[in-house]
Amino acid sequence: MSVAIELKGVTKSFGNTAIIRGVDLAVPRGERHAIIGPNGAGKSTLFNLISGRYAVSQGSILLNGESITGLKPFEINRRGLSRSFQVTNIFQRMSVFENIRCAVLWSLGYKYSFWHRLGGLKDANQRAEEVMESIGLKRRRDTPAGVLSYAEQRALEIGVTIAGGAEVILLDEPTAGMSRTETADAVELIRNVSQGKTLIMVEHDMGVVFDLADRISVLVYGEIIACDAPQNIRRNQAVQEAYLGTEAH
Amino acid sequence: MAKLKYRPINLGRWIVWGGTALVMIMLPLILTAGFTLTLLSQIGIGIIFALSYNMLLGQGGMLSFGHAVYAGLGAYFTVHALNLIGKGSFTIPVTLLPLVGGAAGLVFGVIFGYVTTKKSGTTFAMISLGIGEMVFSCSLMFPEFFGGEGGITTNRVIGQPFLGITYGPAIQVYYLIVAWALACMAAMFAWTQTPLGRMANAVRDNPERAEFVGYDTHMVRFLTLVLSGFFAGIAGGLTCLNYEIVTAENVGALRSAGVLFATFIGGAGFFFGPIIGSIVFYTMVTAVGTLTKAWAFYLGLLFLVMVLYAPGGFASLMVMHVPVIRARLMRRLWLPYAACVVTGMVLLTGLMSLVEIAYHYSLEANTAPEMTLFDFTFNVTDATPWTVATGLLVGGFIISRFAWKAVGRAWADIVHVMQEKGAA
Amino acid sequence: MEFFLISMLNSLSYGLLLFMLSSGLTIIFSMMGVLNFAHASFYMIGAYFAYQISTYIGFWPALALAPLLVGAVGMAVERYGLRTVHKYGHVAELLFTFGLAYLIEETVHLIWGRASVPYKVPPSLEGAAFTLFSTDYPIYRVFMMAVSVSMLIGIYLALTRSRIGLVIQAALTHPQTVEALGHNVPRVFMLVFGGGSALAGLAGVIGGNAFITEPNMAAAVGPIVFVVVVVGGMGSLAGAFLASLLIGVLQTFSVALDYSFVDLFSRLGITVGPHTPLAPLWDLTISQTAPVLPYLLMVLMLIFRPKGIMGTREG
Numbered sequence: 001m002s003v004a005i006e007l008k009g010v011t012k013s014f015g016n017t018a019i020i021r022g023v024d025l026a027v028p029r030g031e032r033h034a035i036i037g038p039n040g041a042g043k044s045t046l047f048n049l050i051s052g053r054y055a056v057s058q059g060s061i062l063l064n065g066e067s068i069t070g071l072k073p074f075e076i077n078r079r080g081l082s083r084s085f086q087v088t089n090i091f092q093r094m095s096v097f098e099n100i101r102c103a104v105l106w107s108l109g110y111k112y113s114f115w116h117r118l119g120g121l122k123d124a125n126q127r128a129e130e131v132m133e134s135i136g137l138k139r140r141r142d143t144p145a146g147v148l149s150y151a152e153q154r155a156l157e158i159g160v161t162i163a164g165g166a167e168v169i170l171l172d173e174p175t176a177g178m179s180r181t182e183t184a185d186a187v188e189l190i191r192n193v194s195q196g197k198t199l200i201m202v203e204h205d206m207g208v209v210f211d212l213a214d215r216i217s218v219l220v221y222g223e224i225i226a227c228d229a230p231q232n233i234r235r236n237q238a239v240q241e242a243y244l245g246t247e248a249h
Numbered sequence: 250m251a252k253l254k255y256r257p258i259n260l261g262r263w264i265v266w267g268g269t270a271l272v273m274i275m276l277p278l279i280l281t282a283g284f285t286l287t288l289l290s291q292i293g294i295g296i297i298f299a300l301s302y303n304m305l306l307g308q309g310g311m312l313s314f315g316h317a318v319y320a321g322l323g324a325y326f327t328v329h330a331l332n333l334i335g336k337g338s339f340t341i342p343v344t345l346l347p348l349v350g351g352a353a354g355l356v357f358g359v360i361f362g363y364v365t366t367k368k369s370g371t372t373f374a375m376i377s378l379g380i381g382e383m384v385f386s387c388s389l390m391f392p393e394f395f396g397g398e399g400g401i402t403t404n405r406v407i408g409q410p411f412l413g414i415t416y417g418p419a420i421q422v423y424y425l426i427v428a429w430a431l432a433c434m435a436a437m438f439a440w441t442q443t444p445l446g447r448m449a450n451a452v453r454d455n456p457e458r459a460e461f462v463g464y465d466t467h468m469v470r471f472l473t474l475v476l477s478g479f480f481a482g483i484a485g486g487l488t489c490l491n492y493e494i495v496t497a498e499n500v501g502a503l504r505s506a507g508v509l510f511a512t513f514i515g516g517a518g519f520f521f522g523p524i525i526g527s528i529v530f531y532t533m534v535t536a537v538g539t540l541t542k543a544w545a546f547y548l549g550l551l552f553l554v555m556v557l558y559a560p561g562g563f564a565s566l567m568v569m570h571v572p573v574i575r576a577r578l579m580r581r582l583w584l585p586y587a588a589c590v591v592t593g594m595v596l597l598t599g600l601m602s603l604v605e606i607a608y609h610y611s612l613e614a615n616t617a618p619e620m621t622l623f624d625f626t627f628n629v630t631d632a633t634p635w636t637v638a639t640g641l642l643v644g645g646f647i648i649s650r651f652a653w654k655a656v657g658r659a660w661a662d663i664v665h666v667m668q669e670k671g672a673a
Numbered sequence: 674m675e676f677f678l679i680s681m682l683n684s685l686s687y688g689l690l691l692f693m694l695s696s697g698l699t700i701i702f703s704m705m706g707v708l709n710f711a712h713a714s715f716y717m718i719g720a721y722f723a724y725q726i727s728t729y730i731g732f733w734p735a736l737a738l739a740p741l742l743v744g745a746v747g748m749a750v751e752r753y754g755l756r757t758v759h760k761y762g763h764v765a766e767l768l769f770t771f772g773l774a775y776l777i778e779e780t781v782h783l784i785w786g787r788a789s790v791p792y793k794v795p796p797s798l799e800g801a802a803f804t805l806f807s808t809d810y811p812i813y814r815v816f817m818m819a820v821s822v823s824m825l826i827g828i829y830l831a832l833t834r835s836r837i838g839l840v841i842q843a844a845l846t847h848p849q850t851v852e853a854l855g856h857n858v859p860r861v862f863m864l865v866f867g868g869g870s871a872l873a874g875l876a877g878v879i880g881g882n883a884f885i886t887e888p889n890m891a892a893a894v895g896p897i898v899f900v901v902v903v904v905g906g907m908g909s910l911a912g913a914f915l916a917s918l919l920i921g922v923l924q925t926f927s928v929a930l931d932y933s934f935v936d937l938f939s940r941l942g943i944t945v946g947p948h949t950p951l952a953p954l955w956d957l958t959i960s961q962t963a964p965v966l967p968y969l970l971m972v973l974m975l976i977f978r979p980k981g982i983m984g985t986r987e988g
Contacts, residue, residue: 051461053457072460072465073457073460073461074460074461074463074464074465074466077460077461077462077463078463082461082462083461089455089457089458089461090455090458091450091451091454091455091458092454092455093450093454094450094451094454098447101447102447102448102451102459102462103462105444105447105448105462105463105464106462106463106464107463110444111444112444112445112448112468112469112472113443113444113445114440114443114444114445114446114472114476115443116443116444117439117442117443118442118443118444118446118447119442121444160458160462163462164462164463310764312764312767312768314771364972364975364976365975367975367979368975368979370763370764371702371708371763371767371907372903372907374708374767375708375899375902375903376903376971376972376975378896378899379896379899379900379903379968379971379972380968380972382896382968383965383968383969383972386964386965386968387965389961389964390957390961390962390965502892506771506775509768509771513768543779543783545775545779545782546776546779546780546782546783549772549775549776549779550776552772552775552776553754553769553772553773553776556758556765556768556769556772557754557757557758557769558757560758560761560765560768604783607783607784608783611783611784611785611786612786
């Protein structure tokens with residue numbers, strides 16, 4: 001069983017404030033891993049560190065055994081890691097189809113080509129259609145992304161994240177702000193697209209977490225206080241204290 | 250069963266491109282006044298220049314204050330090449346000479362572009378300004394290449410005529426410009442439909458997201474600038490052939506500002522925007538320039554007003570009426586627009602009068618205090634013309650505000666009706 | 674020695690003038706994210722207003738009035754112009770200030786014509802302040818430095834010791850938070866923009882008669898101010914100060930030095946003649962290259978240290 005993502009002693013400080021304090025984490029290939037924790041624990045910061053948006057203050061991050069510490073986001077993405085954002089981060093002026101097509105271009109090797117006609121790229125167009133179908137936005141194909149409803153935008157966000165075929169997927173609060181039915185649809189979508197891939201997910205919705213995750217890590221004040229299967233986490237005392245506080249005696 | 254492909258848009262595209270080509274070819278035969286050929290040639294070159302600039306601004310989201318560098322250096326290399334051909338050092342057909350300019354623009358795009366595209370936004374704009382100033386300052390330092398104050402002159406009629414074409418007469422140069430303009434327009438349009446072109450849009454809209462789908466934003470911007478420099482260089486080469494002289498002005502700040510104005514006024518958000526912008530810009534400069542000394546002032550005022558109230562340019566103003574025409578609601582706008590025109594004329598008359606009187610006053614109050622404006626003759630040292638002009642200006646502004654409010658109301662109604670129709 | 678000292682003094686007075694301009698620009702940029710392309714235009718109209726006022730009532734009233742007028746213009750620009758384009762983003766703001774700079778130059782053409790105007794140093798400030806070796810150092814240059822330094826000290830005190838200064842400092846980095854705390858941030862912006870413009874205007878009042886007052890003066894000094902801001906680091910006042918002095922020294926000394934690579938080579942024993950490759954390059958004297966040097970410095974800075982000497986905030 002090989003390790004897809006490994007964090008060793010990762011620390012991140014902004015000025016004098018340490019946000020992430022020595023995180024060790026190893027996610028095996030094919031696992032669906034959730035990271036939960038109270039607000040301000042540093043979950044998004046952790047994602048930003050893994051995906052290269054922020055630089056680590058200390059420690060190292062390995063992707064499939066190779067160090068990706070200090071690499072730029074596009075370098076990390078090209079090595080097979082892709083992420084979604086908590087605040088929807090898509091190309092607002094482009095249509096749904098164009099958004100997804102942009103996300104597949106590099107992985108299909110078109111790079112900086114200015115001699116290929118976009119309309120004639122069969123593989124890119126086909127892949128974009130497939131992804132669009134899988135996220136359920138086929139009927140909104142030519143709608144500008146900025147006009148979509150919130151849940152549709154979140155779905156598009158996931159679509160853009162997975163379209164490039166990355167093996168390791170990071171999803172940052174994918175169901176934030178969704179209604180119950182929208183969440184259920186999103187969970188199905190996430191389950192499908194993460195089939196056979198490694199998924200790391202930050203979530204607040206415990207229903208989603210316990211539905212999807214193989215293992216859960218709990219992040220509190222920048223440290224992982226527990227990392228175990230869902231049923232064990234549920235029973236873990238330290239986790240309960242962190243979320244609910246200790247009982248007054 | 251074979252899939253039938255229904256592509257009505259393609260026919261439309263052929264009509265648009267074919268029509269454009271036809272118009273460009275036929276215009277000088279219809280409008281035969283003396284200055285039209287000069288103006289049309291200017292517009293033709295300007296279209297290539299502005300479209301190349303829009304690769305940066307509209308497509309790539311990069312505001313450059315120094316784009317004339319690539320066109321100007323292209324012009325310089327072309328003029329030297331032409332002179333060398335004249336001396337017999339080597340031969341390229343004059344028809345293909347703009348490619349020399351293009352090559353120069355491309356090379357300098359590589360040299361300057363790598364450094365400047367490391368940054369984006371405001372910083373990029375300032376660096377582009379600095380590089381423009383740097384190249385312009387260099388022009389006086391290297392007179393052998395830049396020709397010092399007088400520039401470098403040349404003769405485009407050299408070598409053997411090709412099918413009777415010597416490029417002596419201006420009309421032949423015009424058709425050369427048309428040919429290059431159509432080729433460049435097609436090429437630059439095609440670029441927008443390529444992976445690099447589309448990713449340039451992506452980097453413009455959301456550079457972070459572009460990085461996270463695997464693209465190095467620096468590289469995308471860099472390559473966009475290099476290609477933009479290539480086309481700018483072609484425009485420079487044509488400038489050299491058209492005027493047979495290249496001076497430091499060709500790399501100067503004024504020319505960079507001009508292409509920025511033209512592109513922006515036309516509309517950076519649409520491919521055809523810079524085309525409209527070039528037409529408006531050069532027509533204004535030429536036509537208005539012959540009528541008044543204050544044309545630069547009016548141009549600046551137009552630009553400023555458009556930045557404030559119509560940042561999408563004329564192209565966006567046109568395009569925003571398309572859904573209204575389709576919904577057959579245009580008739581609601583005729584009256585408010587007519588009101589705007591009438592009140593606007595009062596306002597403009599006041600403004601123009603004031604500006605012209607002020608100009609005349611500052612230049613010639615002591616020597617020739619009389620002037621004629623709109624068939625009225627008066628003395629600029631009297632108070633009357635000043636008060637009349639100011640009155641027209643202020644009064645025109647007041648009544649225009651009513652007209653503008655009426656337009657605003659008409660549009661709000663139209664949007665309301667269209668939303669209801671859409672919902673139904 | 675004499676040349677060195679005189680040039681250093683001149684560099685100081687010019688550098689302080691540059692800092693008056695670049696500090697206003699930096700503060701406006703740090704607070705509002707707007708790079709005011711028309712900042713040098715306010716410098717220019719400061720000089721022109723001072724000229725016009727001094728022909729009616731003399732230099733000293735002009736020194737007080739002209740900056741206030743320019744400040745008023747600046748406030749109007751912010752209130753009626755910038756606020757409207759703010760919603761279209763930074764590119765639109767930059768385009769607006771760019772168009773404004775152009776229009777201001779054309780308006781100056783309109784009112785005062787294209788030639789330079791005879792804005793002169795007042796008689797009370799003519800003459801030499803002191804004599805250094807054999808050169809008389811002009812009183813006016815000393816006056817310029819005195820005005821610059823006292824203005825800058827005044828601003829420093831106002832920013833750090835007054836309540837409004839505290840609000841401005843906070844709004845420099847966190848405008849939304851400051852607004853949420855109940856301060857009228859749009860009014861603060863208007864005041865800061867007006868203040869920065871007034872500062873530029875003051876620089877124009879004292880600089881316009883030391884150097885030349887003509888419609889081209891904004892276009893001549895504007896790009897240099899941008900170089901200062903980029904070299905010093907966008908958003909850093911200390912960086913702008915250092916860079917102003919550096920550019921002041923660079924421009925003052927380079928114009929006066931006539932050495933070229935040919936001289937350097939001959940010292941090393943290499944002779945360069947007209948047939949040496951790149952001869953025109955070696956022949957160039959430093960004074961010939963003087964106009965290019967600030968921009969060259971900027972480009973080098975951007976290659977090797979993109980955030981400038983003390984840069985904090987990115988464009």
